[in-house]
Amino acid sequence: MRVDETTVRRIARLARIKISDAEAKGLEQELSGILNWVEQLNQVDTSTVEPMTRVVPIELTKRADVVNDGEIADDVVKNAPMVEDHFFVVPKVVE
Amino acid sequence: MTELTKLTIAEAREKLRAKEVSATELTKAFIDAIETANPSINAYVLQTPELALSQAKESDKRLKAGDARPLEGLPLGNKDLFCTKDVRTTACSKILDDFKPTYESTVGSNLWNAGAVMLGKLNCDEFAMGSSNETSAFGPVVSPWRRKKDGKTTTDKLVPGGSSGGSSAAVSANLCLAATATDTGGSIRQPAALTGTVGIKPTYGRCSRWGIVAFASSLDQAGPIAKTVRDAAIMLRAMASHDPKDSTSVAAPVPDYEMALAQGVKGLRVGVPKEYRVEGMSKEIEKLWQDGIAWLKAAGATIHDISLPHTKYALPAYYIVAPAEASSNLARYDGVRYGLRVPGKDLIDTYENTRAAGFGKEVRRRILIGTYVLSAGYYDAYYLKAQKVRTLIKRDFDDAWKSVDVVLTPTTPSPAFGFGEKTGDPIAMYLEDIFTVTVNMAGLPGISVPAGLSSEGTPLGLQLIGKPFDEATLFRAAQAIEDAAGRFVVEDRWWAGTTAKTGAKKAGSKSK
Numbered sequence: 001m002r003v004d005e006t007t008v009r010r011i012a013r014l015a016r017i018k019i020s021d022a023e024a025k026g027l028e029q030e031l032s033g034i035l036n037w038v039e040q041l042n043q044v045d046t047s048t049v050e051p052m053t054r055v056v057p058i059e060l061t062k063r064a065d066v067v068n069d070g071e072i073a074d075d076v077v078k079n080a081p082m083v084e085d086h087f088f089v090v091p092k093v094v095e
Numbered sequence: 096m097t098e099l100t101k102l103t104i105a106e107a108r109e110k111l112r113a114k115e116v117s118a119t120e121l122t123k124a125f126i127d128a129i130e131t132a133n134p135s136i137n138a139y140v141l142q143t144p145e146l147a148l149s150q151a152k153e154s155d156k157r158l159k160a161g162d163a164r165p166l167e168g169l170p171l172g173n174k175d176l177f178c179t180k181d182v183r184t185t186a187c188s189k190i191l192d193d194f195k196p197t198y199e200s201t202v203g204s205n206l207w208n209a210g211a212v213m214l215g216k217l218n219c220d221e222f223a224m225g226s227s228n229e230t231s232a233f234g235p236v237v238s239p240w241r242r243k244k245d246g247k248t249t250t251d252k253l254v255p256g257g258s259s260g261g262s263s264a265a266v267s268a269n270l271c272l273a274a275t276a277t278d279t280g281g282s283i284r285q286p287a288a289l290t291g292t293v294g295i296k297p298t299y300g301r302c303s304r305w306g307i308v309a310f311a312s313s314l315d316q317a318g319p320i321a322k323t324v325r326d327a328a329i330m331l332r333a334m335a336s337h338d339p340k341d342s343t344s345v346a347a348p349v350p351d352y353e354m355a356l357a358q359g360v361k362g363l364r365v366g367v368p369k370e371y372r373v374e375g376m377s378k379e380i381e382k383l384w385q386d387g388i389a390w391l392k393a394a395g396a397t398i399h400d401i402s403l404p405h406t407k408y409a410l411p412a413y414y415i416v417a418p419a420e421a422s423s424n425l426a427r428y429d430g431v432r433y434g435l436r437v438p439g440k441d442l443i444d445t446y447e448n449t450r451a452a453g454f455g456k457e458v459r460r461r462i463l464i465g466t467y468v469l470s471a472g473y474y475d476a477y478y479l480k481a482q483k484v485r486t487l488i489k490r491d492f493d494d495a496w497k498s499v500d501v502v503l504t505p506t507t508p509s510p511a512f513g514f515g516e517k518t519g520d521p522i523a524m525y526l527e528d529i530f531t532v533t534v535n536m537a538g539l540p541g542i543s544v545p546a547g548l549s550s551e552g553t554p555l556g557l558q559l560i561g562k563p564f565d566e567a568t569l570f571r572a573a574q575a576i577e578d579a580a581g582r583f584v585v586e587d588r589w590w591a592g593t594t595a596k597t598g599a600k601k602a603g604s605k606s607k
Contacts, residue, residue, distance in 0.1 A: 055538025
């Protein structure tokens with residue numbers, strides 16, 4: 001699989017990571033290299049195999065659907081870079 | 096004071112209970128040792144001496160009152176992937192900035208509730224992504240081990256393995272009695288092998304993942320790095336628990352692993368998988384493996400050739416599954432709720448700037464690979480394919496367990512390498528995990544135990560793989576290897592003479 005620059009830019013956009021022109025060039029090579037290397041999985045016949053969904057055969061445990069935490073707004077916003085009262089502050093989203 | 100830091104957990108526990116030494120004395124010895132060594136070794140990214148001394152004071156009270164908890168007064172290091180209440184936690188990434196969690200990880204709580212003392216936070220690869228500790232935002236960790244060439248010790252800087260390189264270096268340099276670590280593809284076992292320490296990744300679900308910075312959620316597990324098999328057994332018992340806050344943690348009783356050690360390996364069936372004899376494997380690794388087989392046989396185990404046919408596909412499958420899960424887990428670092436923010440012209444620009452500045456090169460690379468394999472049109476070809484291969488890898492082991500109780504392999508394909516030797520080629524670095532990654536893919540427990548020295552005088556480890564939740568058998572088999580191979584400790588404490596004179600004087604005055 002060959003990853004071209006357009007694809008690198010599209011993925012970077014999806015991943016919300018800004019990349020420079022120089023980086024895009026390098027990533028083209030690196031990502032192509034890694035994807036070529038994982039291609040060897042195509043040697044394995046998996047036509048009758050189920051994908052793994054859990055490594056240990058246990059039932060996920062359920063709990064009662066009740067509030068068991070909360071009233072900790074100070075804690076929730078404590079590490080935020082920009083806060084007003086108990087709100088996270090972000091750049092304007094809607095004009 | 097140096098003598099105190101050389102103790103094992105089992106020895107220190109005895110001295111504390113016999114009141115030959117106080118928790119405060121022991122803790123101070125480590126604080127001094129860290130002060131001397133850290134400028135050269137860089138194992139700690141944050142030291143917490145005040146917290147440690149206050150915990151030690153409480154321990155001394157309890158010891159005096161005869162009310163000691165299992166790990167009372169034992170000073171430990173804590174990998175910086177574990178959230179610590181009101182103590183900076185960074186995952187060794189710039190993106191978490193000055194993050195101070197308002198909660199403690201479950202594994203951490205278990206340790207401190209058992210009376211252990213936290214000396215500080217240990218260096219690791221950024222978000223645990225790496226096999227050399229060179230991707231840390233705090234710079235690499237220098238292994239206390241040095242290569243020998245023509246009988247002389249060289250000064251080349253070697254890596255302590257990764258991602259838990261701060262943990263492995265700190266334990267082997269006597270900068271803590273033992274340390275927490277995490278393992279997603281080999282990050283406990285590979286650094287343990289490269290530093291002559293013991294590291295166990297328990298069964299997926301044995302330790303709670305709550306409060307541990309997530310990398311790849313279906314693979315991540317916490318475990319200890321320690322000086323001896325016994326110490327690792329003591330540590331794991333304290334770390335493991337069922338935790339309702341982690342729905343994948345298992346409600347199974349945690350056995351007394353230390354008690355199991357005395358049982359020996361008589362009649363134990365040990366499998367040797369032919370697929371691990373990889374092309375180009377060095378003679379010394381092959382010899383190490385044969386030594387391990389001979390030791391276990393001599394101790395009463397029986398040896399069986401087995402086949403794990405999908406072994407070679409574990410690593411490429413891992414490099415789809417792990418980045419995919421990482422890209423999803425790391426989406427939370429958006430510069431809004433915590434950590435770094437680099438403002439942009441709008442919200443998306445802020446996200447993109449923040450994530451470009453906050454994540455290091457390897458982390459960015461893995462997020463991009465993960466985003467790609469999960470993107471529309473590629474999901475089936477990559478992610479689904481890899482999860483199917485994973486089923487086959489697990490099936491290989493399920494078949495093996497019909498005829499054997501444990502599997503013996505080398506931990507790594509080669510001894511510790513030097514700084515920068517593998518950073519240019521991502522795949523060369525990924526190959527470090529070739530023997531360890533299958534264990535994570537199948538959710539099994541695996542332990543690395545020191546077994547010999549390379550021709551360069553640096554440590555090599557053997558890996559034992561066990562059935563799900565059968566860590567007790569792994570400890571027994573590892574003990575048999577340790578009994579035969581002995582321990583491997585750093586003789587040349589080169590770091591003690593190169594830094595602050597006050598520390599060096601203290602460290603030197605009582606050494607033999």
